[in-house]
Amino acid sequence: MQRWTGTVWADMVPQRWTGTEWVTVGSVQRWTGTTWMEMLPATGNPPIVNAGADAVHTDPLAAFARTATEDTTGGGGAVSTRAWTIMSGPMGTGTTIGTAAALSWIPGSSPAGTVDIRQPVCMEMAFEINSTAENGTLDWTSAYDYIEDIGDQRGYTAGLVGFCSGTGDMLLLVQEYADAAPGNILSGYLSGLQTCADVGFGPNASAAAATHLGTAYLADWATAANTDPVFRAVQRAFRQRIYWDDCLVQAIADGVGPLGLALHYDVLVNHGIGNNAQSYGGIIAAARASSTKPPSQGGDEAAYLTKICDLRDEVLIGWGDYQEDGRSSMFRGMIDNGYFDLLGPVPFSIYGTPYAINRPAPPSDARVGTYTLRYAATSAGGTGTDTLVVTVQDDTEPLPPLLENLVDDFDDNSVSAVLWPGAYGGVTETGGRARVPVNATYAGYKSAAAWQLQDSGVFVEVPTLPAVGGTEEAYVSLVIAGSTEGTSIGWTYNLISGMLRAVSNVDYWDDAAVSLTYSAVDHRWWRVRETGSTVYWDTSPDGVTWTQRRSLTTPAWAATATTLVLSLEAVRDTGTSAYAEFDNLNVTP
Numbered sequence: 001m002q003r004w005t006g007t008v009w010a011d012m013v014p015q016r017w018t019g020t021e022w023v024t025v026g027s028v029q030r031w032t033g034t035t036w037m038e039m040l041p042a043t044g045n046p047p048i049v050n051a052g053a054d055a056v057h058t059d060p061l062a063a064f065a066r067t068a069t070e071d072t073t074g075g076g077g078a079v080s081t082r083a084w085t086i087m088s089g090p091m092g093t094g095t096t097i098g099t100a101a102a103l104s105w106i107p108g109s110s111p112a113g114t115v116d117i118r119q120p121v122c123m124e125m126a127f128e129i130n131s132t133a134e135n136g137t138l139d140w141t142s143a144y145d146y147i148e149d150i151g152d153q154r155g156y157t158a159g160l161v162g163f164c165s166g167t168g169d170m171l172l173l174v175q176e177y178a179d180a181a182p183g184n185i186l187s188g189y190l191s192g193l194q195t196c197a198d199v200g201f202g203p204n205a206s207a208a209a210a211t212h213l214g215t216a217y218l219a220d221w222a223t224a225a226n227t228d229p230v231f232r233a234v235q236r237a238f239r240q241r242i243y244w245d246d247c248l249v250q251a252i253a254d255g256v257g258p259l260g261l262a263l264h265y266d267v268l269v270n271h272g273i274g275n276n277a278q279s280y281g282g283i284i285a286a287a288r289a290s291s292t293k294p295p296s297q298g299g300d301e302a303a304y305l306t307k308i309c310d311l312r313d314e315v316l317i318g319w320g321d322y323q324e325d326g327r328s329s330m331f332r333g334m335i336d337n338g339y340f341d342l343l344g345p346v347p348f349s350i351y352g353t354p355y356a357i358n359r360p361a362p363p364s365d366a367r368v369g370t371y372t373l374r375y376a377a378t379s380a381g382g383t384g385t386d387t388l389v390v391t392v393q394d395d396t397e398p399l400p401p402l403l404e405n406l407v408d409d410f411d412d413n414s415v416s417a418v419l420w421p422g423a424y425g426g427v428t429e430t431g432g433r434a435r436v437p438v439n440a441t442y443a444g445y446k447s448a449a450a451w452q453l454q455d456s457g458v459f460v461e462v463p464t465l466p467a468v469g470g471t472e473e474a475y476v477s478l479v480i481a482g483s484t485e486g487t488s489i490g491w492t493y494n495l496i497s498g499m500l501r502a503v504s505n506v507d508y509w510d511d512a513a514v515s516l517t518y519s520a521v522d523h524r525w526w527r528v529r530e531t532g533s534t535v536y537w538d539t540s541p542d543g544v545t546w547t548q549r550r551s552l553t554t555p556a557w558a559a560t561a562t563t564l565v566l567s568l569e570a571v572r573d574t575g576t577s578a579y580a581e582f583d584n585l586n587v588t589p
Contacts, residue, residue, distance in 0.1 A: 044075025046382035051375040054389040060107050060367035064390060067102040068375040076381020087387065089371030090240060091120035091362060093248075101377070107392045108367035112359075115341045117251055117261040123244070124362040125342050126262040130269055132348075132355050133327050134162060136531055137455045141363050142402065144232050145225035147218050153202050155209035158221055160235045161243055161269050165196040165213060166205030173238050181230045185220045189213055215544070219588040226405050229394075232365060243268055250284055255296030258342040260305055263331050267312055270327060278315045286311050305335050325352055353532050368392055401562045402456035403480070406447060407586045410434045415445070422446030422565070432583070436570045438466045438476065438495070439577040444569025452562045453480055453489070454554070457529025457536075460568065460585045461543060462493075465520070466578035470496045474572040476580040478526050481565045482557040489535060489558060491526040493518060495572055502537035502550040514550040522547075530554055543589040 048071040057064045070079055084098035084105070095118045097105045110121035131140035140160065147158035155165035163170040171193040178187045192212035199208040209217075224231040247268050251261040268280040275281035292307040293299030309328040316322035323329075330350040339346045347356045369392060376385045408419055413429045420427075425443025428435045437443045458480065465476055474495035481488040486508040492501045500518040503510040514537070516523065525540040533554050538546040558564065568582045 044381035046076055046384040047072045047079055047377045047379050049375055049377045049384040049386045051386040051388035056391045060364050060392050060394055063104045063106050065104050070377050076379040079377045079379050081378045083376050085374045087372040087374045090369035094118040108362040115257050117258055120362050121359055122258045122261055124360050126265040129262045130266045132350050139455055145222040147221045149206050153205050155196055155205040160239050165209045166201050168197040171197045177231055177234045180234055185224050189217050254294035257340045259334055259340045263305055283311045301340055302335050401450055401452045403451045403453050403458045404456045404586055409587045420445045421448050434582040436580050438570045438572045438579055440573055442571045444567045447566040449563040449565050451564045453530045453558050459527035461525050461583040464581035468495055468498045469575035470572045471574045476570040479567045504552055
């Protein structure tokens with residue numbers, strides 16, 4: 001078919017109206033109701049498919065079910081292949097999750113034994129390996145409330161990937177949190193964060209953080225992380241957009257497997273975004289430009305990953321941050337042992353601590369978010385597609401039972417029945433403190449049997465203790481107890497001897513307890529924590545600077561238990577009735 005242009009006859013090219021202009025489409029098309037579909041007269045038309053209405057899925061650990069519909073009356077014949085694909089979302093972008101019209105999909109799931117680095121299991125392994133370097137635990141979810149000044153000229157470092165007050169990414173994160181939850185507890189610090197970002201990286205970053213944010217910010221960050229699922233979701237989304245997405249693209253471009261992906265991510269988190277020689281982009285560019293080519297260019301994967309380690313070590317040495325048993329050593333060990341696919345139990349070590357991973361499933365909160373799924377059905381007439389948005393959420397999203405999530409500032413002058421359902425003996429909250437009577441009647445704040453010490457801990461301020469006195473039984477204590485009577489870990493102040501004891505009791509006693517002559521100044525704060533299968537007892541004069549007093553291999557009864565009880569208790573068999581006071585339970589001053 002032709003038309004007269006005014007000077008010549010020209011072929012008519014199929015076009016369609018986009019809403020703003022006519023565009024050439026190369027073939028005749030028709031409107032399906034959602035998209036323009038190519039008309040193929042010779043073989044018929046593609047099937048018209050419908051993925052169904054957008055949905056909310058409230059249990060991230062349960063399967064989401066959906067069956068797409070297909071209309072093949074356009075003459076294209078029977079459908080030959082089908083596929084559900086994740087187009088975008090928190091985990092698994094680009095992966096196929098179903099090959100039939102009926103879909104049953106658990107968010108965050110991966111096929112057994114997959115080495116496709118787009119799959120969620122590969123993301124989770126990268127996060128866990130990085131977490132051992134950043135936080136000394138495979139549980140990266142424990143870092144939401146992490147915040148401190150580590151003295152690296154970046155001010156405060158916090159959260160999942162070490163957002164820093166001196167580099168600006170912490171400001172961006174808190175601004176996104178303010179947009180998502182207006183009026184949240186961190187919104188009032190935006191001006192101070194802006195000042196810290198203006199001061200920037202360098203010798204003044206710590207002073208800027210201390211002056212314009214202060215210790216109150218440390219406590220409020222932890223409170224937001226431990227009490228607001230929105231803040232945790234914002235951290236995850238920011239990590240994905242700013243760090244993970246590009247890291248995955250670069251790893252795919254290099255043609256590396258799951259171990260190479262984990263190395264890419266660790267370099268990015270450790271060295272930061274950028275293209276200079278010391279940043280992630282510069283290190284990867286230098287590796288690609290070297291004679292040691294990536295697998296995508298025909299190179300050997302072991303040699304290429306080793307080259308990345310060599311280049312990052314040069315930077316770490318220049319920074320004065322290189323450690324023989326550090327990050328590169330961890331990856332070199334896995335490279336040397338051929339763990340490129342991270343299949344099966346994979347042992348590794350960093351900073352002297354051994355770890356192992358074995359294809360872990362992502363935690364529940366990592367699966368939460370908005371996914372766009374695409375359904376495609378192909379026949380001789382072509383491929384028809386439709387998309388579906390699935391919002392995965394956990395309406396209850398209970399906090400993990402980590403002991404550090406038991407938080408009470410005792411400021412409302414009312415004993416919380418939720419936090420302390422087993423409170424007994426006439427305890428009160430008075431003057432913003434927990435007050436426990438010290439007399440012949442046992443008394444204490446007692447939590448539910450609902451907590452976990454592993455990779456967690458508890459600390460408390462003890463501003464008031466009664467005078468020494470008693471005959472046979474007289475003590476004030478912080479106790480973490482198991483299900484066996486008399487089995488506990490904690491601190492006990494002996495009111496008869498005046499000694500503070502770090503105890504791991506069996507049958508109510510510990511012959512190996514470490515005893516300190518009590519100092520109201522040096523021992524004002526008590527802490528018990530567990531990490532790397534070791535329990536530590538610490539004291540502090542201010543809740544900021546801690547001194548380790550004892551360490552012990554974690555008792556078996558406490559190693560994996562999630563039903564531990566925390567008590568703040570006291571008794572004295574003789575003497576004048578008095579009281580002990582506790583304050584700021586897991587609240588940083």
